[in-house]
Amino acid sequence: MKKVFGRPESLTEVPFTYCPGCHHGIAHRLVAEVLDEFKVRENTIGVCPVGCSVFAYLFFNVDMICAAHGRAPATATGIKRVKPDSIVFTYQGDGDLASIGTAEIVHAANRGENITVIFINNAIYGMTGGQMAPTTLVGQVTQTSPYGRDPKTMGYPIKMAEMLSTLKRAAYISRVALNKPANIIKAKKSIKKAFQVQLDKKGFSMVEILSTCPTNWGLSPIEASKWLEENMIPYFPLGEFRTPEEVA
Amino acid sequence: MAKIVIDEERCKGCELCLAACPKHILVMSENFNKKGYHPAKQINPEECTGCAFCAMTCPDVAIEVFK
Amino acid sequence: MGEKMLMKGNEAIGEAAIRAGCRYYFGYPITPQSELTAYMAKKLLKMKDAAFVQAESEIAAINMVYGAASTGVRVMTSSSSPGISLKQEGISYITCSEIPCVVVNMQRGGPGLGDIQPAQSDYFQAVKGGGHGDYHLIVLAPSSVQELVDLTMDAFDLADKYTNPAMILGDGLLGQMMEAVEFKERPKVELPDKSGWNLTGCKGREHRYVVSFDLDPNILEKWNLNINEKYKKLKEKEVRYEAVNLENADLVIVAYGTVARIAKTTIQMAKKEGINIGLIRPITLFPFPEKIIASTAVKTKKFLTVEMSLGQMVEDVKLAVNGKAEVNFYGRAGGIIPSPEEILKEAKKYL
Incomplete structure (x- = not known):
């Protein structure tokens, strides 16, 4: 028998520090598989964020730098401008990318930085213990929206993929989900497309990945996947918002 | 002919693989691993088709699939 | 070149x-x-x-x-x-x-x-x-x-x-x-x-990373110590300064950058009046030229720190002088540049 599924080379052996059932691990594996498939592991520099995935530099078997909170797209810009032939990606959560780092992500996309952004949207702050994120759904209860998110004072959840796809130099923008095998297969395809865009030097690419945070949602991992399907996907529709063909 | 190998020490007992398996041949073991989780285990291995859905959904990359 | x-x-x-x-x-x-x-x-x-x-x-x-x-x-x-x-x-x-x-x-x-x-x-x-x-x-x-x-x-x-x-x-x-x-x-x-240490992609070697944190306080303390x-x-090795007219100076001005330039004119003006003013101009502000200030404090008992601030470097001068001499201060704030005349007038107060 032949091994048809195993640990990609672009992941180290270090066990993930994420809570049971957290989708970060799936997202890590998909990115790593794509790097393996393009055979670019040894020519890749990753930028990890502040948040639960702050330790991603231990998990990805590629050169990594840990940026300040929200600044990963700026740090990645610095790297890519020096090494235009390296593969550069950022891995960011919703607090990082859609709150504190909104300026950096918008302008990296607007300049068309030839980097790939992996954006984990789980509608909550994980590492700090479950506070409201810019992507927290209306009515969703968190530590800092204890009576539910009220759009009158807290605004509506930000749709980053849609927002960024209004920018002319954003070459590939998509939203995927990791709640079931069929969606995971689609997510992988999308991540592969995003890195292909970078390899082809077509400009900025971002995949927004709807993910669960069972611990801070207060749900079991299986319930969390269901909650994502029933609550997040209707508000954050899946699909491609921008493709290189539209840019050209 | 297909086979899966679960790295029990990586498993955190999240049960996502149980929900993903179309043949329902994954269950939680009664044993604990070193981290204190009940790891997943396969029953009726002859029914496994090697679809890899379990491995795909495993957030800890704890499952290998052979075909 | x-x-x-x-x-x-x-x-x-x-x-x-x-x-x-x-x-x-x-x-x-x-x-x-x-x-x-x-x-x-x-x-x-x-x-x-x-x-x-x-x-x-x-x-x-x-x-x-x-x-x-x-x-x-x-x-x-x-x-x-x-x-x-x-x-x-x-x-x-x-x-x-x-x-x-x-x-x-x-x-x-x-x-x-x-x-x-x-x-x-x-x-x-x-x-x-x-x-x-x-x-x-x-x-x-x-x-x-x-x-x-x-x-x-x-x-x-x-x-x-x-x-x-x-x-x-x-x-x-x-x-x-x-x-x-x-x-x-x-x-x-x-x-x-x-x-x-630089990030190049890990071709031919183990992957590496550039980070600024470690959650283990023992490791982070060691990191700080390093x-x-x-x-x-x-x-020890990189302190730089310019010393002007320190021999037999009645008063030594400590100033850097733009103010040090102006102080040099003050020194010339003072000379014409028979007043001997010296200058220590730190070129490296960190590391700070503590030793020259300390050794000068043994000979010259009066210092005047002049800054375009309300007194910042003067604290480091005081630390270096360590009570061995009198440290005075003159500063202008808000973007005002002191003139050579006003520095001289200030210096005369202490002579």
């Missing part, structure tokens, strides 16, 4: 950086240093294997510097006081990550938005760390356009040597001033190899 040309201070820094091998600049416009940003744009956008990015903010600019520096290249950013405040988070991360870069601060009046006139009120921020955590920058204080050139080049070498950010602490006057400068042939310096060792070495 070797030719003399007339250059504006801000542009001279840019030219010096490029001649020092800096091909990457990330910045955000702010008065009174915008000519430097513009100079780098003009030059670097036309060069191969080079990049100029006008960032969306000073915060983004310093984090671009972080990324570029992590690959091992020479990289610079520049700003003026309020913009430097915005860069502090990034500077703290870069220092903890132990990678080199050069930051230029052409100071203006503060606090807050302040004004756009020259000042020296960012001394504390520059020499005591500036951001969070236990760290220092290597701080160089030029006092002429020629020194802007020489010290900018030195800053890149020192940053590489100590894998620590270096800061050029100038002010709006130096940046706007035009003087003849010479780009001198520089002796080759042996600098540490960056191949042990960084601190570099500061001890800097204090």
